[in-house]
Amino acid sequence: MLPLLGLIAGIVLGLLLKIPVPSTIVKYLGISVLAALDSSIGGLRASLEHKFNDKLFITGFFGNTLMAAFIVFMGDRLGIDLYLAAVVAFGVRLFQNLALVRRFYFQQRRWE
Amino acid sequence: MAKKWHLSLVVVCLVLGLLLATSFNTQERARKLSQTPRKQELIAKIRQLERERDAERSRIAELRSLVSERETRATSSEGNLGEYKRDLDLLKFEAGLTRVKGQGLHITLADNPEPPKGLPAGDVNNYIIHDYDLRQVVNALWSGGAEAISINGERLVNTTAVRCAGNTILVNSTRLASPYLISAIGDQKRMEEALKNTKEANNFMNEVARTFGLVATVERKSLVLPSYSGSLYFKESKVKEGVR
Numbered sequence: 001m002l003p004l005l006g007l008i009a010g011i012v013l014g015l016l017l018k019i020p021v022p023s024t025i026v027k028y029l030g031i032s033v034l035a036a037l038d039s040s041i042g043g044l045r046a047s048l049e050h051k052f053n054d055k056l057f058i059t060g061f062f063g064n065t066l067m068a069a070f071i072v073f074m075g076d077r078l079g080i081d082l083y084l085a086a087v088v089a090f091g092v093r094l095f096q097n098l099a100l101v102r103r104f105y106f107q108q109r110r111w112e
Numbered sequence: 113m114a115k116k117w118h119l120s121l122v123v124v125c126l127v128l129g130l131l132l133a134t135s136f137n138t139q140e141r142a143r144k145l146s147q148t149p150r151k152q153e154l155i156a157k158i159r160q161l162e163r164e165r166d167a168e169r170s171r172i173a174e175l176r177s178l179v180s181e182r183e184t185r186a187t188s189s190e191g192n193l194g195e196y197k198r199d200l201d202l203l204k205f206e207a208g209l210t211r212v213k214g215q216g217l218h219i220t221l222a223d224n225p226e227p228p229k230g231l232p233a234g235d236v237n238n239y240i241i242h243d244y245d246l247r248q249v250v251n252a253l254w255s256g257g258a259e260a261i262s263i264n265g266e267r268l269v270n271t272t273a274v275r276c277a278g279n280t281i282l283v284n285s286t287r288l289a290s291p292y293l294i295s296a297i298g299d300q301k302r303m304e305e306a307l308k309n310t311k312e313a314n315n316f317m318n319e320v321a322r323t324f325g326l327v328a329t330v331e332r333k334s335l336v337l338p339s340y341s342g343s344l345y346f347k348e349s350k351v352k353e354g355v356r
Contacts, residue, residue, distance in 0.1 A: 006122035010129020021138045033135045
């Protein structure tokens with residue numbers, strides 16, 4: 001319950017603060033959001049598997065988010081479209097984790 | 113353990129929400145910007161600023177009439193101020209802050225609405241009136257002893273610039289468009305001669321205008337010129353004491 005409240009508070013805060021983002025950074029912000037989403041869903045999956053590790057989750061979340069932006073930034077500097085790689089990698093994992101979460105949920109309810 | 117577990121999730125969710133909302137906001141703004149092209153936005157901004165300027169101008173006019181009313185009242189109640197009031201009126205008149213009337217020249221300059229025959233149609237710049245054309249005419253008029261000049265109702269004073277801004281001409285930071293009606297009060301004969309004898313003005317009024325089909329007419333007229341309606345704001349310059 002509390003995490004959900006945190007999520008809502010974060011969204012409201014973000015909408016209210018209207019943090020100005022320079023157009024050059026928008027791309028990195030997008031990939032960070034994707035990485036953050038991926039980490040969260042990953043955390044959800046881990047908790048359902050009873051493998052959830054508090055420290056791993058926190059470091060993974062912030063580490064992934066920052067590293068994703070940094071790697072895309074490096075790719076831009078080096079002339080490699082790492083943006084696509086990041087989108088594909090995070091995207092594939094996001095959907096995989098979502099599918100697993102769904103499966104766990106079904107198993108818990110014994111609908112299968 | 114359970115408490116700690118929650119705390120980390122709360123922090124993560126907060127950051128996630130923040131990132132999501134910021135990303136959403138940014139995207140939304142980018143979408144809005146691309147929907148209203150920048151040009152439209154700038155035009156709207158200019159319109160709005162011009163409305164504000166007009167409001168400020170009418171306020172200036174209001175305040176100036178209030179000031180002169182107070183001056184009149186003050187001088188009528190205290191007799192010894194009458195002389196100062198007369199000096200003040202004279203200075204205002206000389207500075208272009210009063211309406212003036214008199215005999216003078218009325219010059220009409222207008223763009224050619226269509227490209228002149230026998231010339232490539234492409235370059236619009238060839239058959240419109242430019243800021244330097246206006247300056248040449250105005251300078252010729254001053255040199256011919258003009259006492260007061262206005263262009264399309266904008267009185268020229270000592271801080272006035274006639275300059276180009278896109279496809280309009282700015283006088284006293286007001287945008288003017290063709291036709292340009294220049295009114296000049298002064299000795300009619302002398303001003304006419306000045307227009308003929310100043311090389312650039314004469315060249316423009318006759319040859320250039322004829323070649324490119326521009327309207328350029330001069331007529332003698334009895335004129336009324338408006339007062340200067342802009343602000344008088346001296347921020348950097350100070351009165352030098354001593355020798356005048």
